[in-house]
Amino acid sequence: MTATIKKTVSLLLCAAILCCATVPVLAGDEGCKCGFSPIIYVGPLGCTPIVRDAGTENEQTLWKTDTKFLLSNLRAVMPELTKSLLTHNTELLGDALAEFVLACFGDLALDAEGSSKENVTTPELNVPEGDRHGPEYDYYFDYDFRLDPYEHADRLHAFIRQVKALTGHDSVKLKCSSMGGVVLSAYLDKYGYDGIDVIICRCCPLWGTAVAGEAFCGRLELNAEALTRYAADAVPFLETGFADDFIEGSLYALLAVLKGAGVMDGLCALGDAVIRAAGEKVYRKAMIPIFGSLPGIWAFVPQEYFDDAVRLMHVPDEGGLHDKIFAYRNAMAHVADRLTNAKKDGVRICIICGYNVQRTPLVTLWRSTSDGTVDTKYASLGATCADVRETLDDSYLSALENKDYLSPDNMVDASTCVLPDCTWFVRNWLHCNGNTGIDALFDLVMTSGDVSVNAFERFPQFLEADDDTDTVYPVTGAPDALERLKAHPSYLNFIRFLVSVVRRLLQAPDAVMHCVRALRERAESAAIIQGRQA
Numbered sequence: 086m087t088a089t090i091k092k093t094v095s096l097l098l099c100a101a102i103l104c105c106a107t108v109p110v111l112a113g114d115e116g117c118k119c120g121f122s123p124i125i126y127v128g129p130l131g132c133t134p135i136v137r138d139a140g141t142e143n144e145q146t147l148w149k150t151d152t153k154f155l156l157s158n159l160r161a162v163m164p165e166l167t168k169s170l171l172t173h174n175t176e177l178l179g180d181a182l183a184e185f186v187l188a189c190f191g192d193l194a195l196d197a198e199g200s201s202k203e204n205v206t207t208p209e210l211n212v213p214e215g216d217r218h219g220p221e222y223d224y225y226f227d228y229d230f231r232l233d234p235y236e237h238a239d240r241l242h243a244f245i246r247q248v249k250a251l252t253g254h255d256s257v258k259l260k261c262s263s264m265g266g267v268v269l270s271a272y273l274d275k276y277g278y279d280g281i282d283v284i285i286c287r288c289c290p291l292w293g294t295a296v297a298g299e300a301f302c303g304r305l306e307l308n309a310e311a312l313t314r315y316a317a318d319a320v321p322f323l324e325t326g327f328a329d330d331f332i333e334g335s336l337y338a339l340l341a342v343l344k345g346a347g348v349m350d351g352l353c354a355l356g357d358a359v360i361r362a363a364g365e366k367v368y369r370k371a372m373i374p375i376f377g378s379l380p381g382i383w384a385f386v387p388q389e390y391f392d393d394a395v396r397l398m399h400v401p402d403e404g405g406l407h408d409k410i411f412a413y414r415n416a417m418a419h420v421a422d423r424l425t426n427a428k429k430d431g432v433r434i435c436i437i438c439g440y441n442v443q444r445t446p447l448v449t450l451w452r453s454t455s456d457g458t459v460d461t462k463y464a465s466l467g468a469t470c471a472d473v474r475e476t477l478d479d480s481y482l483s484a485l486e487n488k489d490y491l492s493p494d495n496m497v498d499a500s501t502c503v504l505p506d507c508t509w510f511v512r513n514w515l516h517c518n519g520n521t522g523i524d525a526l527f528d529l530v531m532t533s534g535d536v537s538v539n540a541f542e543r544f545p546q547f548l549e550a551d552d553d554t555d556t557v558y559p560v561t562g563a564p565d566a567l568e569r570l571k572a573h574p575s576y577l578n579f580i581r582f583l584v585s586v587v588r589r590l591l592q593a594p595d596a597v598m599h600c601v602r603a604l605r606e607r608a609e610s611a612a613i614i615q616g617r618q619a
């Protein structure tokens with residue numbers, strides 16, 4: 086091909102691309118009169134698969150990967166693993182575990198510029214298609230969670246423009262789930278909130294999550310109480326497909342027994358010993374090189390952990406990766422201001438987060454109340470929260486002048502939130518778990534002119550998630566297993582009630598001993614009387 090032909094061909098190609106790009110814009114110019122701007126759903130971490138060698142015979146999904154791949158990697162390190170356990174060689178154990186983690190996740194690591202390996206890609210990323218919009222539909226924005234959140238912000242910017250053009254609306258609604266809030270924070274930092282009329286943050290780590298902060302600072306600990314509660318909280322979500330209620334109830338009881346018998350403590354002591362002995366090696370050889378190289382995961386590290394984490398994770402002093410890891414600090418530092426200004430300018434905002442769920446039992450901060458993954462204080466932008474399953478202490482409560490934002494169970498004070506009037510709390514709501522009651526709140530947020538915790542009778546600031554009925558109802562007082570059993574008499578709730586009774590008895594051993602003593606005295610005096618009568 087001569088240079089002229091090449092030039093002509095490329096000019097024609099450019100013209101063709103421009104034509105294609107302008108068609109939706111023309112459609113948009115007519116404008117849609119439906120009155121409901123389209124929803125863009127910004128998905129959570131793992132919203133799209135990350136694949137190695139996509140389209141070849143060696144294709145392997147690295148995230149979320151399959152059991153077969155994990156097992157084959159485990160099989161490869163089995164000889165070392167067995168040997169290390171038989172000989173109590175923790176050095177060898179560390180090596181084997183690190184090798185396993187590297188084989189499973191090593192290719193997810195980014196390079197010194199913060200870019201992915203060329204053969205590791207997200208082949209299924211969505212592009213907006215069609216003009217269907219309304220309360221029932223959304224355009225799903227997905228992304229490679231490993232990358233710099235500002236790269237997603239750029240893509241989201243183009244995505245929003247495409248959706249506007251396709252639907253003929255000049256604004257959109259952003260509904261963000263979990264890590265979607267990270268993408269949102271970067272977007273607001275770089276592009277502002279022009280052309281956005283609703284922002285929903287569902288369980289978003291807007292100020293990070295303690296799990297990431299603690300893990301990146303090496304503060305790991307297994308705790309028996311936390312492990313038991315964590316497992317118990319997960320039980321209702323098991324789907325065995327056969328007599329679920331009975332199986333769940335039995336597992337729940339089993340967990341309570343295991344905890345009571347000290348099995349959980351033993352398991353944790355074992356876990357702690359392994360973490361101490363082999364953990365350092367796994368951290369150095371696998372965790373730091375893989376997860377420490379992902380700006381997306383760095384975006385979960387709360388500000389107060391960041392400097393310590395940078396030291397422990399050996400972030401390079403300069404270069405693309407360094408810049409990407411540090412850049413997001415700006416987004417996190419300013420998200421509160423951006424949302425405050427957006428609200429002042431009429432953007433309807435709904436921040437909603439869970440509380441009172443036992444969080445991941447692996448970190449030292451296991452008492453921090455959360456939805457199991459994201460701490461309530463970080464997702465709510467600043468609520469004052471009691472430890473999980475506890476209430477705020479008396480001195481705090483008595484000093485609190487404005488009790489309008491205090492939860493009826495005394496667990497959360499929302500008055501310290503950045504946007505107390507637009508922040509909802511759902512007790513016992515597991516991270517991002519689907520709930521039609523909460524979806525109904527979102528519908529109201531998206532269709533009402535006034536969005537605040539006092540605007541909707543059915544949805545006051547503090548709600549409780551009820552998985553039995555797949556809905557939410559207002560919190561009126563402390564969690565009560567008996568009330569729950571009365572409302573929904575299932576086997577699982579019966580076991581929950583029994584466990585709560587036993588737990589209450591164990592928490593008050595003096596009272597139990599007093600009862601035992603009183604009974605014994607009564608029995609003895611009865612025996613004496615009988616003896617006399619005889």
Ligand SMILES: [Zn+2]
Binds near residue numbers: 252
């Ligand atoms: Zn429309």
